Amino acid sequence: MLDERQLNAVIDLRHQLHACPERSGSERRTLERLRSFLEAHTSLRVQDRGGWLLAAHIEGEGLPEVGFRADMDALPVPGGAAHRCGHDGHSAILCGLALALEGRQLGKNVYLIFQAAEETGEGAKRVVDTWPGLRALSALYALHNIPGHPKGSVLVRRGCFACASCGHVVRVEGRPAHAAYPGDGANPVALLCRLALAVPGMIDDILKGDGRLLMRTPIGLIAGGEDFGISAASGRLNQTLRGHRQADIDALIAKIEAFAEAGCREEGLRCAFELRDVFPDTTSDGAAVDRALDRFRAAGLPVVTLNEPMRWSEDCGWLLRAAPGMFFGIGAGEDAPGLHTEGYAFDDALIVPAVRAFEALL
Ligand SMILES: [Zn+2]
Numbered sequence: 001m002l003d004e005r006q007l008n009a010v011i012d013l014r015h016q017l018h019a020c021p022e023r024s025g026s027e028r029r030t031l032e033r034l035r036s037f038l039e040a041h042t043s044l045r046v047q048d049r050g051g052w053l054l055a056a057h058i059e060g061e062g063l064p065e066v067g068f069r070a071d072m073d074a075l076p077v078p079g080g081a082a083h084r085c086g087h088d089g090h091s092a093i094l095c096g097l098a099l100a101l102e103g104r105q106l107g108k109n110v111y112l113i114f115q116a117a118e119e120t121g122e123g124a125k126r127v128v129d130t131w132p133g134l135r136a137l138s139a140l141y142a143l144h145n146i147p148g149h150p151k152g153s154v155l156v157r158r159g160c161f162a163c164a165s166c167g168h169v170v171r172v173e174g175r176p177a178h179a180a181y182p183g184d185g186a187n188p189v190a191l192l193c194r195l196a197l198a199v200p201g202m203i204d205d206i207l208k209g210d211g212r213l214l215m216r217t218p219i220g221l222i223a224g225g226e227d228f229g230i231s232a233a234s235g236r237l238n239q240t241l242r243g244h245r246q247a248d249i250d251a252l253i254a255k256i257e258a259f260a261e262a263g264c265r266e267e268g269l270r271c272a273f274e275l276r277d278v279f280p281d282t283t284s285d286g287a288a289v290d291r292a293l294d295r296f297r298a299a300g301l302p303v304v305t306l307n308e309p310m311r312w313s314e315d316c317g318w319l320l321r322a323a324p325g326m327f328f329g330i331g332a333g334e335d336a337p338g339l340h341t342e343g344y345a346f347d348d349a350l351i352v353p354a355v356r357a358f359e360a361l362l
């Protein structure tokens, strides 16, 4: 439990982070501020591991090891960046846990992970790639503030908490020809249109009537040009794929690519594929959820179990593939503006319940 002085220090830190929003992958000043806060206020061993911070509470060798993770990046906005996802709050909350750890003997080692670049999906992957200790954790916990739910409530879901998603690009190259003789060339427009229309049927084939989410959002269908004398020779279809299960997305990608390749063979076209912004599903470990529910209830925290996973994605999915654990939400208020919207701002009133929730998991 934070005393008033500690809470004020955390709120002050949150305001400092808010005032220097930095985009994914360029969180230099944010890292400096977090590092100097931890060094000034705690005895944790703080390491900069190349773009992210690891703060360790070590009691000895051979003890169980648990991890807690926060993100820190802001969103790009015209003219700069802004904290419209509350990652300034998440980092401050984890610093609150750092203060609460001071002087405690828990019979375990605790690692606080301050990762960068959540919004691009790159930051958690960097933690996976640069810290072998992740795989030794017996549990990893992370949270996100979530508008639309009672303020300070703890939002828990068994299984998938947030969807997998990715951007998928199908690029088709053909050959130009005089518009009077399109047969002399190879025009990709019809194939790209057929492909765009075929995707809903592919999704039905994968789901076979199951109610889980698998969806495609057309982002761009770009082909040909403005010269009415030339038959189109190249084009691409950009789609965002999203679902409760990464395996479903993988199956959908396989179908889309097979369709495109078969069409290209028939029509003398060539195709290439690209994935962008890949986020796996953020899925909690069943045993970790059961344990956490017991502890949250024992601590008297108001727990709400969610029926549906969040549609958005979270790069914590990469961490939860390497270590068992749980991702959960802290309600930011029923009427709070949505994440990533202009009116959004992290509410400091969430710091106390969020630190209490993390403390309950220690
Ligand atoms: Zn976000």
Ligand SMILES: [Zn+2]
Pocket (backbone or CB within 6 Å): 085, 086, 087, 118, 144
């Ligand atoms: Zn976020």
